[in-house]
Amino acid sequence: MSETDLLRAEFPLLAANPGLHYLDSAATAQIHRCALDAVVRHETGCRANVLRGSHRLAEAADRAYDAARTSVARFLNVASADEVVFCSGATAALNLVAHAFGATLRPGDRVLVSQAEHHSNFVPWQMLRERAGIALDLLPVTASGELDLAALPRLLSPRTRLVAVTQCSNVSGAWTDVAAVVEEAHKVGARVLLDGAQAVQHGPQDLRALGIDFYAFSGHKAFGPNGIGVLWARGDLLAGLPPFLGGGGMIDEVAIEASSWAEPPRRFEAGTPPIAQAVGLAAALEWMGGLDWPRLREREERLCADLIDGLLAVPGLRLLGPPASARRAPIVSFDIAGLHPHDVCQVLDHHGLALRGGHHCAQPLLAAFGVDACSRASLALYNDEADVAALVEGVAAAVRTLA
Amino acid sequence: MSETDLLRAEFPLLAANPGLHYLDSAATAQIHRCALDAVVRHETGCRANVLRGSHRLAEAADRAYDAARTSVARFLNVASADEVVFCSGATAALNLVAHAFGATLRPGDRVLVSQAEHHSNFVPWQMLRERAGIALDLLPVTASGELDLAALPRLLSPRTRLVAVTQCSNVSGAWTDVAAVVEEAHKVGARVLLDGAQAVQHGPQDLRALGIDFYAFSGHKAFGPNGIGVLWARGDLLAGLPPFLGGGGMIDEVAIEASSWAEPPRRFEAGTPPIAQAVGLAAALEWMGGLDWPRLREREERLCADLIDGLLAVPGLRLLGPPASARRAPIVSFDIAGLHPHDVCQVLDHHGLALRGGHHCAQPLLAAFGVDACSRASLALYNDEADVAALVEGVAAAVRTLA
Amino acid sequence: MSEGLDLYQESIKQMAAAAHGHGQLASPDGEAKLNNPLCGDRVHMQVALQGGRIAALAHQTRGCLLCRAAASLLGARAAGLDAAAIDAATNALEALLQEQAAAPPEWPELAMFRPAHAHPSRHKCALLPFRALQAAVRKTVATQTTNSPGRTGHVRS
Amino acid sequence: MSEGLDLYQESIKQMAAAAHGHGQLASPDGEAKLNNPLCGDRVHMQVALQGGRIAALAHQTRGCLLCRAAASLLGARAAGLDAAAIDAATNALEALLQEQAAAPPEWPELAMFRPAHAHPSRHKCALLPFRALQAAVRKTVATQTTNSPGRTGHVRS
Ligand SMILES: Cc1ncc(COP(=O)(O)O)c(C=O)c1O
Ligand SMILES: Cc1ncc(COP(=O)(O)O)c(C=O)c1O
Secondary structure: OOHHHHHHHOOHHHHHOOOOEEOEOOOOOOOOHHHHHHHHHHHHHOOOOOOOOOOHHHHHHHHHHHHHHHHHHHHHOOOOHHHEEEEOOHHHHHHHHHHHOHHHOOOOOEEEEEOOOOHHHOHHHHHHHHHHOOEEEEEOEOOOOOEOHHHHHHHOOOOEEEEEEEOEOOOOOEEOOHHHHHHHHHHOOOEEEEEOOOOHHHOOOOHHHHOOOEEEEEHHHOOOOOOOEEEEEOHHHHHOOOOOOOOOOOEEEEOOOOEEEOOOOHHHOOOOOOHHHHHHHHHHHHHHHOOOHHHHHHHHHHHHHHHHHHHHOOOOEEEOOOOOOOOEOOEEEEEEOOOOHHHHHHHHHHOOEEOEEEOOOOHHHHHHHOOOOEEEEEOOOOOOHHHHHHHHHHHHHHHHHHO | OOHHHHHHOOOHHHHHOOOOEEOEOOOOOOOOHHHHHHHHHHHHHOOOOOOOOOOHHHHHHHHHHHHHHHHHHHHHOOOOHHHEEEEOOHHHHHHHHHHHOHHHOOOOOEEEEEOOOOHHHOHHHHHHHHHHOOEEEEEOEOOOOOEOHHHHHHHOOOOEEEEEEEOEOOOOOEEOOHHHHHHHHHHOOOEEEEEOOOOHHHOOOOHHHHOOOEEEEEHHHOOOOOOOEEEEEOHHHHHOOOOOOOOOOOEEEEOOOOEEEOOOOHHHOOOOOOHHHHHHHHHHHHHHHOOOHHHHHHHHHHHHHHHHHHHHOOOOEEEOOOOOOOOEOOEEEEEEOOOOHHHHHHHHHHOOEEOEEEOOOOHHHHHHHOOOOEEEEEOOOOOOHHHHHHHHHHHHHHHHHHO | OOOOOHHHOHHHHHHHHHOOOEOOOOOOOEEEEEEEOOOOEEEEEEEEEEOOEEEEEEEEEEOOHHHHHHHHHHHHHOOOOEHHHHHHHHHHHHHHHHHOOOOOOOOHHHHHHHHHHHOHHHHHHHHHHHHHHHHHHHHHHHHHHHHOOOOOOOOOO | OOOOOHHHOHHHHHHHHHOOOEOOOOOOOEEEEEEEOOOOEEEEEEEEEEOOEEEEEEEEEEOOHHHHHHHHHHHHHOOOOEHHHHHHHHHHHHHHHHHOOOOOOOOHHHHHHHHHHHOHHHHHHHHHHHHHHHHHHHHHHHHHHHHOOOOOOOOOO
């Protein structure tokens, strides 16, 4: 068996569907066996609420939940597990920042987002603008969908409090030059929030090296369970933010007249957290931490280049993203003149190829590309040459079927 | 095997721990086998993002997610599955109301909560008061912790827009006379939000009969997965509310200048929802829907009465809640003069009894009882006479150990 | 040919390509814009009514083949029908998609959408133009009823 | 006896019951209030310092036996110690709870908390009075250093 076959065998859904070409990992990556096993083991072995109950199950649940925080901190290479806030997903994490950090902004303060953002890192800032009277600035994209960093200096001002950008576009696959963003943003005293949703399935992160202030991602895109996500923020920053949601677990003391708040991270985790999901996510991240990423990344990049080459041979096909030669993630979006992506993806599904067609929750970026919808193939570590070949052949078949 | 033994066998954790007396279901109920199986089946059989992808897995995931909504609607006996909003838990659901409905309130409007509320139905309203300049009124409790409904009429005013109360206290076990609350509240035009977190593990609900406007509960207290909860609201009401969180899936159209919102329920479900957890919750609720509830409830009530009788024989023990003769849920909190609940629960754990000692996220209610913390035993359908006997004996042993 | 994917029969492709009714009316009595937020499909439907019946119809449709075929079918067939007939056709299409019901005798062309039964995510694509026409007609009737001097006729604005 | 639960040895119970240092100082130099929001335990610790050493200490403690025993132990033993010694004792207790380290020779009584090693949820209970004392001493030293005319002495306010 090839290395990829061995990898696929560790993903129950892929193992059970040998004929499936799963090319929709940017929407949801398949769950690794160890993550599912960890959820089941937790729910059948030490299911209890956290928040320091003193019976054995509760202690075991507390321990498992704390350990999950430590695993996340290790995966992100951050200073302390106390900087890790568990949420229900990347969207919840981004909204948390828009509310908690947003509450520290004043009318006239500015937030800069890019036109490449997923709706989850765009709409919360539009809503903050309505709520708080801040101004929202837009970093444009280049013709290939990359952030136009040349425009950054003139879009930043001393009133810019936050630059919120994606680490990797879920449509174009373009990686952001984070160091350049951080350097410019910090010059004017703005914080940097990085939406890591698309980055985490391509390997562990080194947030300390990136020098950012906030980071968000989802478990289901990191081979972990659904219903869990992470907000990371620098400890000093987190300590100064008010809570977002109110409820059990986030308080210091509740009195009828007023309440006071717990220290981070609990201040930002109101209610019973997704405990089993945190444990499952930790298992996935620990597993990822043990892989040979330089090799895997090299293979992902090669497959991506092959895929782009193969697709560009299809008449009328336009690539929506940087060329194969660019530093890019294996997310390949395309438009075929005269064919609608729903129809294209429907035919591809018929050939065992799971792709997604639509606006991919990135309407501003699609507007920049001049399309309403597109087809997207996204590769992860379990994809191989056979998937790429099947897709190139499948697209040709779709053109024949639909023409 | 007794009926309860058969039931216990359906709960993997209880089946694996025959010596355990699990009396902490008010914090987290154990997960039913069918719910866990449904999660695993979903994650290994049709894991994909929802939001109408057209490949087969995505269609299967959409179907499963829609079906879960229908199961919840059936469990709650509500008019339409479109009134069911999936959240990460009861706390998230309550905060959603505090933000979305809260956004429709004006300074000077009033919200009435009770002193029996869990922090999750108390703190969000304190936070709304700070945010929106509303007034917060407090419905007092009687000496046994029941809502003092005699005080209700004078606490309501034409400015009262919402009455937010628990259906069942997580400390005292008192059931709220919902009909009386609804009648008075609707007289002044106020909406009624019912916190059903503690009610759902005691059987299916009939929200139409209750006549309320909002309902919230968590999956992990209904024998379902962790990380999932439900907000139900009347369709006409939901249609008029602005969204709370922004992101993928909740939009109609995103443009750079402004965005517009999807119809309910999606308007309130930003980002990838907890799909597998919704499917697991649906399995648990369908299972519950097939049980003989009059019988189960009768047994829960009998066990509760026996437990209260047994405990009251312990010198210095005080029951924090209505007497056994009252209409109450099998949640039995108590204080033993001179002994701290942490110590009591620690000794009980040593005897295989899983109870929780602390403030149970209900500091206002505990203040009304004049204590900082208490011990709580909570019974669910898998508890039996042996659990009750062991607890009565265990408490006596704790007194001996700690005296 | 469709290589075994009967969703894309020639009849669907031809109907979509024909784009009957594509365009805009000079002076519509009413219109409706509907979109499917999950996929970005959009239909802008305009109608002119005469005595409660569709005198003219035009649409601008951006969407997949199913959506465009459905819009085109309406462009070809909806003239002369009243609100009740449009509702009946919409219900028939829904039944056909959801329960594989047969196409009604008045609308044999609906049969071309039957293979979509197996693809629930596509039902909305085919239904969108029908719903847009329903909305446009309903709005127009409502306005004309309120604005008209009597209930028996109406004045073009 | 403890019926096999060695957490509740007589030494712990007696130490808690003795409640050494329970009460309030008439004129404390500094104080700290700490609580454990997860369980509601509270310690209000007051100190008087003399030349950087604890001259007097009083506490009001609401909590479990472990918390009260720890507060009482400090009430009995902390007089005469400086900030460094209190820090060392706190670290020793933490190591004993977390890694089953031995009690240091200066604080043999800490051994009574060793059985709590097996119960992580209770570690904070025993540590709370120590942390409160650390905070009270640290705050007092900081204030006295800033307020004092020179760095060698201090003026009672
Ligand atoms: C770039 C990006 N940001 C944010 C999100 C939102 O993640 P989730 O839907 O898991 O909350 C996604 C995925 O949908 C994404 O691709
Ligand atoms: C009465 C009540 N309301 C709300 C909650 C909050 O539920 P969750 O923590 O699952 O969000 C709880 C349980 O903790 C509860 O008992």
